[in-house]
Amino acid sequence: MSEGTLYDTVWDRHKVADLPNGQDQLFIGLHLIHEVTSPQPFSELRERGIEVPYPERNVATVDHIVPTRPEGRERPLADESAEGMLTALERNTGESGIQFYGLDSEKQGITHVVAPELGLTQPGMTVVCGDSHTATHGAFGAIAFGIGTSQVRDVLASQCVAADKADVRRVEVDGRLGPGVHSKDLILKIIAELGVDGGVGYVYEYGGEAIRDLSMEERLAVCNMSIEGGARAGYINPDETTYEFLRGREFAPEGEAFEERKAYWESIKSDDDAEYDDVVNLDASDLEPMVTWGTTPGQAVGVSDPVPAPADLPEGKREAARTAQDHTGVEPGEPMAGYDIDVAFLGTCTNGRVSDFREAAAVLEGREVHDDVRALAVPGSQTVKSKLEAEGVDETFREAGFDWREAGCSMCLAMNDDSLEGDERCASSSNRNYVGRQGSKDGRTVLMSPAMVAAAAVEGEVTDVRDLTEVDA
């Protein structure tokens, strides 16, 4: 078992008790709530007569079902089911004394975008949410993982979960990312290398030069997709980048209190001689922009690399590759560059942050979205949106021909009106290319970085963004 890692230290500090089934009872420092996985737990608590003991350690927003057209957000929502979920969340948080950022709040947005930008997520915390992308918050050096609805109920009822301690795998990434290559490319590469189930039973500790160099927003994108690699959680040890990001945020400590808290943050970092259950080494120096060719995030290649032939893959992966290529309609041996794109989608908890839109805008500047492409820009939160609008970035998107929307999960999983139609192929900054994920069972998703989505939108086909941009070497 691991020893001396951040994971060990934070786990120990949050462990309440040994449970009779052999699991640990873990105190949860921050529970994020949204409308999809919380109605049933609140109903059950009501039936059992249980009050939420730590309402101040719970924060809610609405993200999955919200319409992203400005004119679609009036109440009641046109979609009765969506309205019912929103109403339930309003009532449940109101009755429990839980902070709720609703559609009328300028802070509303995707949970995993909102909590970091408000300074709610901090190093050395335990963070859970009824959403698998809770892994995002590990970017701060928190232990953050997704839970099911029954566990949401457990947290509301006790501020704890029953949990098994995982093994810790250090993912050491050396080298520096080249121009036009982003953290999304890095995490797609890690998943392609280690497999979509490679992380089952592990949490990933990301480290090394390439990780250290990343900004907080880029780190959030890496940790976000830990779950696509099968790891329930991933984290990065906190450092000055983390602390500088937190300074001045609404829920971060101020002044002297900040410096005091920093001592705790420093104390939970992995020791230099920490022991890991596994270590893997990667080098990011020659990494290309990555794109997926199949129907899992692990089926990814460099944009100019040939799509693998199923026969060339290990035996256990051939059948899945054949089925996937049948669905996506790509030919082995050819690169993904050149395949037509019908839809371009920017946003989500993976890549819906300010820096993601800036990266894309740099590509869009002075260019237009291809005639055959419908392009959607959906900021991850209202805060992201207003920041971009203050900078004039929204104008770049509008002038290029993007639809500029309100904050929500949108076409990542199509629980609102934003959805693929038929067998449309979508260049997407989201995290999952599963069959049917974007709302059409025949729809085809090509995962890529925001800059690559912008390039695909302009060219109307999968394109190496480095061919479009004059990159700073």
Next chain:
Amino acid sequence: MSDDGGDDGVGVEEMKVRRVAGTGVPVRGDDIDTDQIIPARFLKTTTWEGMDQYAFYDARRDDDGELNDHPFNEYRGANVLVVNDNFGCGSSREHAPRALARWGVEAIVGESFAEIFADNCKSLGIPAATTDPETVAELQDFIEANPEAGIELDVVGETVTYDGKTVDVDIDEAMRGALVQGIWDTVALLRSNMDAIDGTAADLPYVESR
């Protein structure tokens, strides 16, 4: 039925899951994600009503919306689901095992499960047992050739019995303990430590004293 362990049939006793016996339903394929088990559009609800209709909804229908030969159409009444590798990956949605359970699934045997999915199964009292790919393939072949044949998962002894033979399977120790002891509904368990919870919280620098 999934319960043969109750002494008096009331209280926590009725939550013990020691044995699941019935017939099997094979669903083949690696990395079957929760979006396939239940598409996101069916999550727009505040209850668990009707989830059974949505299990594998898109895979169970042809282009005209007619039911096809998907196992969930063909093996009605089965309760032991047999799957392959990394089943239930992707979204944390508990709606996925809920949909399977409401359709009739009481136990799952597979090569491996995504962690959140397995946790969700435990929360619902559904044992998720793992075994090697060859054993899974044999079991799937057997069920397809003998859809009416009995299959039994012994949660206590970690075995599956079918076709007159018994094979070993693994059930995660915490899951097995929770099911066998009937403590998979963890609310009361966690709340029984309220003082210790407050103690742990009070020692955390980021939790304000109360």
